[in-house]
Structure formats: C-alpha cells, structure tokens
Amino acid sequence: MRAEPGPAYTVTFDGAQVAVLPGQTVAAALWSAGVTAWRTTRGTGEPRGVFCGIGVCFDCLVTVNGRPNQRACLVRAEPGDDIRTQHGTGHEHVVGGEER
Amino acid sequence: MSRSPHEGADGGTACPSLAVIGAGPAGLAAALAAAVRGSRVTLIDAGAQAGGQFYRQPAEELGARRPQALHHQWRTWERLRDGLAAQIAAGRVTHLTDHHVWCVERLEETSGFLVHALHGPAQEEPSVVRADAVVLATGAYEKVLPFPGWTLPGVITAGGAQAMLKGGLVLQGRTAVVAGTGPLLLPVAAGLAAAGAEVAALVESAGAQGVARHARTFAVHPDKLVEGAGYVAELMRRRVRLKARHAVVEAQGDGALEAVSVAALDRDGRVVPGSEHVIACDTLAVGHGLLPHTDLAETLGCRLEGTAVAADDEQRTDVHGVWAAGEATGVGGAALSLAEGHIAGCSAAARLAGREPDPRAWEAAAKSRAKTRKFSTSLDAAFAPRAHWAEQVTDDTVVCRCEDVPASAIREAVGELGATDARTVKLLTRAGMGWCQGRMCGPAVAGLTGCEPVPSRRPFARPVPLGVLARAGEDLPDE
Numbered sequence: 107m108r109a110e111p112g113p114a115y116t117v118t119f120d121g122a123q124v125a126v127l128p129g130q131t132v133a134a135a136l137w138s139a140g141v142t143a144w145r146t147t148r149g150t151g152e153p154r155g156v157f158c159g160i161g162v163c164f165d166c167l168v169t170v171n172g173r174p175n176q177r178a179c180l181v182r183a184e185p186g187d188d189i190r191t192q193h194g195t196g197h198e199h200v201v202g203g204e205e206r
Numbered sequence: 207m208s209r210s211p212h213e214g215a216d217g218g219t220a221c222p223s224l225a226v227i228g229a230g231p232a233g234l235a236a237a238l239a240a241a242v243r244g245s246r247v248t249l250i251d252a253g254a255q256a257g258g259q260f261y262r263q264p265a266e267e268l269g270a271r272r273p274q275a276l277h278h279q280w281r282t283w284e285r286l287r288d289g290l291a292a293q294i295a296a297g298r299v300t301h302l303t304d305h306h307v308w309c310v311e312r313l314e315e316t317s318g319f320l321v322h323a324l325h326g327p328a329q330e331e332p333s334v335v336r337a338d339a340v341v342l343a344t345g346a347y348e349k350v351l352p353f354p355g356w357t358l359p360g361v362i363t364a365g366g367a368q369a370m371l372k373g374g375l376v377l378q379g380r381t382a383v384v385a386g387t388g389p390l391l392l393p394v395a396a397g398l399a400a401a402g403a404e405v406a407a408l409v410e411s412a413g414a415q416g417v418a419r420h421a422r423t424f425a426v427h428p429d430k431l432v433e434g435a436g437y438v439a440e441l442m443r444r445r446v447r448l449k450a451r452h453a454v455v456e457a458q459g460d461g462a463l464e465a466v467s468v469a470a471l472d473r474d475g476r477v478v479p480g481s482e483h484v485i486a487c488d489t490l491a492v493g494h495g496l497l498p499h500t501d502l503a504e505t506l507g508c509r510l511e512g513t514a515v516a517a518d519d520e521q522r523t524d525v526h527g528v529w530a531a532g533e534a535t536g537v538g539g540a541a542l543s544l545a546e547g548h549i550a551g552c553s554a555a556a557r558l559a560g561r562e563p564d565p566r567a568w569e570a571a572a573k574s575r576a577k578t579r580k581f582s583t584s585l586d587a588a589f590a591p592r593a594h595w596a597e598q599v600t601d602d603t604v605v606c607r608c609e610d611v612p613a614s615a616i617r618e619a620v621g622e623l624g625a626t627d628a629r630t631v632k633l634l635t636r637a638g639m640g641w642c643q644g645r646m647c648g649p650a651v652a653g654l655t656g657c658e659p660v661p662s663r664r665p666f667a668r669p670v671p672l673g674v675l676a677r678a679g680e681d682l683p684d685e
C-alpha cells in the first residue's frame with residue numbers, strides 16, 4: 107500500500123513539532139512520529155495510548171487545544187493543533203454510565 | 207430543545223423515513239435496500255466515511271493509491287460505495303458522518319423515533335434526527351481478557367491494529383506479535399505483515415486442528431466470516447510462525463512493550479509449566495473475539511439473546527419499528543452482516559409503506575444468512591477463549607483500565623466481601639464505572655467473579671456532556 111497524500115502540515119505534541127498527513131487522526135499522527143503514549147492514568151500514573159482503535163475504550167484520551175478527554179483515535183489532527191499529554195482522566199465534565 | 211439542521215430527514219414529505227444507525231456492511235446494505243424501495247433514509251455513523259470495520263477506508267485526503275491492497279472483497283465495496291453515492295445524489299439517502307448516536311428515543315404519542323447524536327470535533331454538539339423507523343446496525347467491538355502487562359503502550363487490540371492500518375495507513379513499531387483467539391487474527395497478522403511489520407508470531411490459543419480445519423474452510427468459502435483464504439497462504443509465504451495452542455501470558459517492558467512471554471497450553475487450556483519463552487516485539491495485537499454493541503437496543507427496551515440483540519426472520523426486534531442487523535445481532539462477519547442488512551432494509555421499506563413484505567423478495571439473502579450463520583456457529587466453537595485464563599491474572603494486574611482496578615480488588619470483593627455477581631463487584635470496586643462504561647473489563651470482571659457476563663444496562667451509548675443532557679432531558683423517557 108502506497109499513499110500519495112496532500113502536502114503534510116504540522117501540529118505540536120507537548121511543544122515538539124510533529125508532521126501530519128492530511129486526514130490522519132491524532133493517534134495516527136502520533137504513531138507516525140513514533141509516539142505511543144500520551145496519557146497517564148489518574149490512579150497510578152501509568153502511560154497509555156491507543157488500545158481499541160475504534161473509539162470504545164477511551165484509553166487514548168488526549169488534550170487538544172486545551173480541551174481534555176479527546177479520543178485520539180477519532181479526532182482528526184488539524185493544522186497547528188496543540189496536542190498535549192493528558193494527566194488524569196478529567197471525568198468531571200461528562201456523564202457516562204452510572205457516574206458519581 | 208434546540209434541534210439541529212438535520213432534523214426531519216422526512217423533510218415534511220409524505221415519504222416514510224428510516225434512520226439506519228451504523229454504516230458498516232449491515233447498515234449500508236439496509237440503507238440501500240430501503241432507499242431503492244421508496245424509503246427516505248438517514249444513514250448515521252460515527253465515522254468520517256462509510257464502510258464500518260470491514261470496509262474501513264483511509265481518509266480521502268491521505269490519497270491512498272491502492273487501499274484495496276488492504277482489503278478483500280473490494281468489488282462488493284465498490285458496489286456499496288457507488289450505490290450509496292447514487293442514492294445520495296437522488297436525494298433518497300442522507301449520510302450523516304461523524305455523528306455519534308448516544309440514544310434512540312421512542313416517541314409515545316406521535317409514534318416514531320428521535321435519534322440523538324453528538325457531532326463536531328469534540329463530539330459535543332447535539333443533533334437530532336426524527337424517523338418513523340430505525341435499523342440498528344452498530345456492529346461489534348473487540349473483547350480482550352486481561353493478562354499481566356496488557357496496559358503497556360504497544361499492546362493494542364487486534365481489530366484496533368487493523369483499524370489504524372486501514373484508516374490511518376499507520377503501523378506502530380516494527381515487530382509485532384498477534385495473539386489471542388479467533389478468525390480475526392489471520393487478516394490482522396497478514397495486514398501487519400503486508401504493511402511492512404515483521405510478524406514474529408501468530409499465537410492462537412485454539413488447537414492446531416481447529417485452526418487447520420478453519421483454514422480448510424477458508425479455502426472452500428473464501429468469502430466467509432473474515433477476509434480469508436489468501437491470508438493463510440500469505441502468512442505461510444512470509445514464514446510467520448503459527449503457534450497454535452499457545453497463549454501470551456505476560457507483556458513485558460518498562461513504560462512500553464518490549465517483549466511478550468508465550469507459553470504452551472494443555473488440552474484444558476492450562477499453561478504447561480516450564481514452557482514459557484520470551485519473544486521480543488514492540489507491538490502486541492491481541493483479541494479474544496467480538497462483542498455486539500447493544501446499548502441503543504437496550505435503551506429502547508429490545509430483547510437480547512445472550513449478548514446480542516434478538517431479531518426475527520425479517521430482522522425485526524421485539525420493539526415495534528426497530529430492526530437490527532449485522533454483528534449487533536450476533537457476530538458472524540461481513541457476509542452475514544450484508545445479508546441481514548439487506549433483509550432489514552427490504553422489510554422496513556415494505557412495512558413503512560404499509561405493505562406486508564414478501565420474504566421471496568430476499569430469498570437469496572436469506573439463504574446466504576442461513577449458511578453463514580451455520581458456519582460462524584462452528585467457528586465459535588473452534589475459537590472459544592481458553593479456559594483458565596484467569597490463572598495468569600496476577601493480583602496486581604489491572605482489570606478495569608479506566609479506573610485502575612487491580613485483580614486483587616475484584617478477588618477481595620468476591621472472596622472476602624461475598625460478591626457473587628458482576629454488578630455488586632462493580633459497586634464495591636468501581637470496576638466498569640469509568641469512561642468505557644465497562645465495555646473493556648466486563649467479560650473479565652464476570653470471569654473473575656465466576657458469573658456469566660450480563661448486559662450492563664448503560665443508559666447511553668456514548669458519554670454525553672451535561673449541557674446536552676439537560677436540554678435533551680425534556681423529551682427523554684423517564685427511567
């Protein structure tokens with residue numbers, strides 16, 4: 107499989123420049139740059155990245171342009187995005203299943 | 207509440223409207239069948255493009271020159287894709303991409319349904335579609351049973367590796383081990399190898415006999431279940447080591463995956479002592495089968511059968527106006543999803559128009575459905591996850607990835623606090639209460655508790671921002 111993508115653009119990951127192919131998700135862009143972890147868990151601070159790859163597991167949460175809890179496997183990387191490692195889970199702002 | 211511009215795909219015309227949720231093989235087949243038979247269809251999917259898991263497409267902008275290199279059944283896909291484009295052009299299908307449905311609400315007074323979705327880059331913008339009937343074609347997600355080290359970056363689900371490859375044209379790392387059980391492991395291993403990864407081993411817990419029989423079946427029915435036959439040959443050509451009746455018992459690494467420990471299994475699925483050996487790798491793609499997405503059906507009150515949505519011969523659920531097709535109704539691969547979707551679309555279009563459908567109209571699809579179901583049942587038996595997996599789950603192994611709940615907490619809830627069902631364990635330990643709402647740890651928690659996995663009765667299929675919920679609350683049914 108070969109790709110002939112449009113011109114690459116850049117985003118930043120924790121301040122460092124990362125090249126992105128148009129259409130790539132944040133997760134795909136980070137993988138291409140050799141980054142496999144961009145979150146630490148709230149409890150034990152373990153590193154995490156992609157697990158399910160299809161938006162179900164929420165392991166790939168990342169902060170994009172100041173918004174926490176974005177699923178890197180779903181969100182498209184846009185030119186100039188400021189992507190940052192997310193520490194903790196930031197539950198507060200959403201309700202899911204039987205939340206507190 | 208505020209309505210999005212998408213409201214009323216029926217557009218106020220007399221044409222009955224059908225909302226199809228999920229644009230994988232099942233949803234696409236349903237949407238096309240219903241549209242050509244006179245329904246106005248709104249096809250809604252969380253993805254940026256139609257295709258679902260099987261026909262997952264790279265983003266157009268990526269300009270993949272030969273995406274079919276990663277796909278079998280490319281011609282079927284072209285037919286679906288072109289059919290969809292034609293129906294959209296004719297105004298019979300509206301395709302809402304990037305729409306995450308969190309709830310389908312049944313309207314009591316007026317009959318019909320409201321499909322509530324979130325869209326936008328952060329999936330926080332609400333959108334509502336009104337429809338006279340609904341087809342649930344939400345597919346399945348992958349089940350992974352825990353083992354020490356499975357939370358290390360570099361350990362991903364087998365389907366996830368495939369999805370990242372098909373959708374983003376990316377690989378993680380250089381050396382991969384593919385492990386677990388089930389027919390999905392074959393296309394995943396072959397896909398990774400074709401994309402340039404070194405596949406160090408394919409570790410399958412089922413016995414070689416089962417796998418061999420399965421490989422033969424592939425040779426006879428290449429289009430069944432997974433993109434099959436060519437893959438076995440391809441793996442052999444690439445000299446991928448197939449280790450049947452083996453399991454990955456530990457993932458090792460400091461902050462990221464560096465190696466896996468693989469052990470032989472005896473006939474009962476227990477690790478053979480002393481058989482462990484280490485394989486260096488930076489990617490482990492692991493899966494133990496698929497589980498249907500049933501949340502939307504459950505909220506609607508549809509009956510389940512085991513872990514899948516129950517459907518009759520016409521693919522109707524027991525809730526009037528709700529059809530279900532594809533892997534939401536039981537895992538059986540793309541061919542089965544296509545057949546079920548087609549039948550659901552034909553039936554829904556007829557009934558929406560006030561006609562009694564004639565099953566002869568979908569005879570071929572019904573035949574294919576019957577054959578494929580039989581085939582997938584036999585596969586299920588060959589690829590059951592190994593018994594005794596829990597013996598390798600050490601006390602400090604994380605079971606609930608969202609809430610960081612270790613196996614020791616679950617064992618304590620069962621052993622010392624006397625919990626006998628997954629629900630009580632969940633309340634005592636918080637396992638299953640995090641972001642994924644127990645989708646990932648559900649089977650493991652049930653297994654460690656010693657009970658059958660049960661539907662989890664999630665109120666919503668997706669986490670919902672409070673603001674959206676407050677506004678939608680006005681017309682949500684009382685629980």
Ligand SMILES: Cc1cc2nc3c(=O)[nH]c(=O)nc-3n(C[C@H](O)[C@H](O)[C@H](O)COP(=O)(O)OP(=O)(O)OC[C@H]3O[C@@H](n4cnc5c(N)ncnc54)[C@H](O)[C@@H]3O)c2cc1C
Nearest residue numbers: 228230231232252258259260307344345365432433532533
């Ligand atoms: C991650 C993964 C990868 C797979 N890869 C392969 C493969 O490479 N080869 C193979 O043979 N089989 C693969 N499979 C098996 C696959 O399930 C079937 O081959 C086939 O795609 C099933 O078709 P379907 O239409 O029933 O469901 P799917 O193809 O899963 O389609 C369901 C669709 O519904 C959408 N959806 C679900 N819930 C919602 C919601 N709440 N709101 C909006 N949209 C929603 C999803 O985005 C998806 O597009 C994979 C399965 C998974 C889980």
Ligand code: FES
Nearest residue numbers: 157159161164179
């Ligand atoms: S990897 Fe599972 S949600 Fe993104």
